[in-house]
Amino acid sequence: MSASISSEKMSRTEWRATSGLASIYGLRMFGLFVILPVFAFYAEHLPGGDNYTLVGIALGAYGLTQAILQIPMGWLSDRIGRKPVIYFGLLLFAVGSFVAALADDIYWVIFGRIIQGAGAISAAIMALAADLTREEHRTKAMAVIGMTIGAVFALSLAVAPALNQWIGVPGIFAMTGILALAAILIVKLFVPDPHISRFHSDTEASTDSLGSVLRNAQLLRLNYGIFALHATLMALWLLVPLTLREAGMAVEDHWQIYLPVLFFSMVLVIPAIIYGEKKARLKQVFVAAIALLLCGQIFLAMTVDTIQGTMFALLIFFAAFNLLEASLPSLISKIAPVGAKGTAIGVYSSTQFLGAFAGAAVGGYLMEHHGNLGLYAFCSGLLALWFILAYTMKAPAAVRSKMYHVQEMDKGKSQQLSEQLAALSGVREALVLANERVAYLKVDMAGFDEESVNKLLEDKEGEANGFSQ
Template sequence: FMLSLLIGPIVTVNFGISGLFWVIAILSVLALLIVVFLPNAKPRAQYPLSISNFKKILSSDLLRLDLSVFSLHLILTCAFIVMPLLLVNNNIIEIKDNWQMYLPVMILSFIGMLPIIILAEKFNKPKAMLLVSIGVLIVSQILFYNTKLNYTSFFVIMTVFFVAFNALEAMLPSILSRTATSDKRGLAMGMFSTSQFFGAFVGGVFGGLIYNNFGLNSVFLFTTFIAIIWWVIMLTMKQQN
């Protein structure tokens, strides 16, 4: 994901949109080849897919985690519909030089998320750190909406956003693996991944519609609203041990 943010603008500037899709196609073929030649490991146990088994992954806590990854990637996609426009409209940096902004942001945000992960894992505070991270995400969206942007302010807000995003991206699968029972973990992960990509799809659709009809800043109002609802729902989640 981080590499795509850095490489995408460079490929687009040098080879155009069609070049970007050619790169995606080539990477897809490489991914298929990797899957084809992977060793076929036999599962230690097999569990039949049935309605009764499927219902077991619809527990309230697992559904909250599915909602979490859905909301996280909805917000990410919405944000990145308008973030490149913010850079250009505010004369912050040229599109072809976006990587110069994104690279230090990614490095700093990775370092910034480490205390959150340590508190969540070492001190057994996953729920508290989830709520803190969602709260930081809300703050970043409000700042994008309400701040006069220049290079420094954009850099700081983007870093805050990715500290929260990276922490949530790391914590959610870990919490899911502890919440789902061993015999339903694969099915639960499948539902989780589906929710993630569906969130990206919905974010793209609604982000584009809101931008076209109500303007750039309205997208951040929408993402703030989604994040607040998400935070409130996660308040009712049980503490994971």
């Protein structure tokens, strides 16, 4: 079998694994997203819910435990298996959902949300997806999972007001728990078991790479960015639903704002993403999106009295938000060292959840003690600092990541092959990891000669086969 990238489509098993894992991720994220537009209304009727600090902590508490446990849960899946960790995480998420559903005060809701976040299975799901897909199709599998998250985010915000009217927030929490239990069945009955489970540098965090990733100034800027993005998002969910109600819109009609805003915001960002990638203008698009996000947030503060004004401000905000949410992982991939991509993504993802907690908790505190103006000032400060950090960052190279399967070899030969690959035209970085049987390359968007890579790997495979005979 050739060591080069295959032109075959994803196999039935790979599609089954990808769709199954995407649905699990989607069911779980639906449960986290769906309460965002309605939780502020529910909290008003809970003992302790008149304290905005506690409301903010309840809204974002899942992010704290998620941020702390996500990488360790991924490491645990390397030791005891992917599926056991996913089962345990989904069970925790279900328990937390039922605790929140039965809560009779804000403190029990906080406790339930903490348990929900402890079911931190994101890293284990990504590792299982890597186990079940070939190198040439792994990016496609991750893209499907990513698109599922985006679609679920839009769907959950659109249906939340109707669900709140039909079953209330306790019913939504209970439904979330049931969906988590259903996800366990999907993992058991639908997602294949991997024949071999091994560490994957492109999807998992490594202790060896952690220090270098945390010291990388460019990655730190991006990590601050995802922190600020989700902190702002969660802080605003404490205020936007109340703003729409005070402007005269019934709670059950809020979907009429969220649905068109989210739909058109996603449509608007597609040309910008294509332009940034194709024209190697990703930094310019990225910085412009942060400026637009800041404008959208300021417009929200200025248009609190009108439904139309709030809708326009939300359109600007979510167009920028969706563009940044899509651009940040691409920038991480371009900037991270070729052998530390999984570690960089793991730190980035943990920082994202930490931002969700901090934004909701600090936003609630500021609303409690300084009113709405304090919350808007906090969000504006976060985004203004992000704009400065992004504006002064180095423009990322116009590169993309490639993966190739290689034959088993010793460490010396893998080092030699890494050097040979790095010397080929259009290859910026190359790392062959013998234990993973994978060659990781970072290559130019233009000028990369893939045929030379294929030929070199085929020659090496032929040499290995000849030697073994």
